[in-house]
Amino acid sequence: MxxxxxxxxxxxxxxxxxxTKGAGESAMNLAILETFGINGDLNAIDYSGRTDPLLGRMICDHYGLSDTPERNRAFVEAYVRNLSEILTETPAxxxxxxxxxxxxxxxxxxxxxxxxxxxxxxxxxxxxxxxxxxxxxxxxxxxxxxxxxxxxxxxxxxxxxxxxxxxxxxxxxxxxxxxxxxxxxxxxxxxxxxxxxxxxxxxxxxxxxxxxxxxxxxxxxxxxxxxxxxxxxxxxx
Missing domain, CATH: 3.40.50.1000 (HAD superfamily/HAD-like)
Known part of the structure; x- marks a missing residue:
């Protein structure tokens, strides 16, 4: 039963x-570079407890970039790809x-x-x-x-x-x-x-x-x- x-x-x-020993932050910073073309720093925003898509929006706002659904999606995809590579080398x-x-x-x-x-x-x-x-x-x-x-x-x-x-x-x-x-x-x-x-x-x-x-x-x-x-x-x- x-x-x-x-x-x-x-x-x-x-x-x-x-x-994650900084893996998430590193993956995000790489995604910022790949998606937005800038050497950004995730620590420039208050990211604890936020959602991944919201972080993309907050990064755009912080650096004065236009926020579009396509750009946000590309940012999240780049983040996950980089995260997987980093955690393969240095697991959480x-x-x-x-x-x-x-x-x-x-x-x-x-x-x-x-x-x-x-x-x-x-x-x-x-x-x-x-x-x-x-x-x-x-x-x-x-x-x-x-x-x-x-x-x-x-x-x-x-x-x-x-x-x-x-x-x-x-x-x-x-x-x-x-x-x-x-x-x-x-x-x-x-x-x-x-x-x-x-x-x-x-x-x-x-x-x-x-x-x-x-x-x-x-x-x-x-x-x-x-x-x-x-x-x-x-x-x-």
């Missing part, structure tokens, strides 16, 4: 599951506690997916480089999407249409490393779990008021207690 999942676990990728690394992905993937009461600003091919390249792509049933990716907050509702729709599963808000968990991940989770009234393994410190993430806050996810039992509704704390320093 098939067991319908009762909990929906939605993960960000960069800074939450993996560290898993962040602490990511053994939990396999645990959750094996639980019939959990449906595990991705909620990310990456386009699908970019996310796949990153997660395949650390051999965890197979642990996710689906993804709400940013292909043709400029507003990250739209991705949360999209994830619920995919779960409903593709898996016949609907979830109460308190059974949906959004895990990420930026205040924008917390804000995204709030769009669907999900439980938000912030983890300070990216660019934001514990103190900065606390300002976003996530439901739960971790320095990292090395305490897998504490994280699973949140998923199972038996957590004994909200902050795990």
């Amino acid at each position: 098939n067991i319908r999942p009762e909990k929906l676990i939605l993960w960000d990728i960069d800074g939450t599951i993996i560290a 690394t898993l962040l602490p506690g990511m053994g939990v992905l396999r645990i959750l993937a094996q639980r019939p009461d959990c449906l595990q997916g991705l909620l990310t600003g990456n386009v699908r091919l970019g996310g796949k390249v990153k997660l395949q480089s650390v051999d965890v792509w197979q642990y996710f049933e689906f993804g709400s990716f940013a292909d043709n999407c400029f507003d990250r907050n739209e991705l949360a509702a999209k994830a619920l729709e995919i779960a409903r249409v593709d898996f016949g599963a609907e979830f109460a808000p308190d059974q949906v968990f959004v895990i990420g490393d930026t205040p924008r991940d917390v804000k995204c989770g709030r769009q669907i009234q999900a439980k938000t779990v912030a983890v300070a393994t990216g660019k934001y410190s514990v103190n900065k993430l606390a300002e976003a008021k996530p439901d739960y806050l971790f320095r990292d996810l090395s305490d897998i039992e504490a994280f699973l207690a949140i998923i199972d509704g038996v957590a004994v704390a909200t902050v795990y320093p």
Whole structure:
């Protein structure tokens, strides 16, 4: 008998599951050069938690370039191509506690997916480089999407249409490393779990008021207690 999942676990990728050692930034900078013909610097814009297509638009705005759908598409394609080449040479690394992905993937009461600003091919390249792509049933990716907050509702729709599963808000968990991940989770009234393994410190993430806050996810039992509704704390320093 098939067991319908009762909990929906939605993960960000960069800074939450993996560290790419600057591969993403390098691939973006190469894409800027190839697409726009300038030696641009991704660090010139506030890119954490943004979607890949939005970054193309922000780069155009920052450097005074015209933004067209064709140019944005070419930028994203160049980025993914360069990312694949860079990660082949220097794979990403898993962040602490990511053994939990396999645990959750094996639980019939959990449906595990991705909620990310990456386009699908970019996310796949990153997660395949650390051999965890197979642990996710689906993804709400940013292909043709400029507003990250739209991705949360999209994830619920995919779960409903593709898996016949609907979830109460308190059974949906959004895990990420930026205040924008917390804000995204709030769009669907999900439980938000912030983890300070990216660019934001514990103190900065606390300002976003996530439901739960971790320095990292090395305490897998504490994280699973949140998923199972038996957590004994909200902050795990």
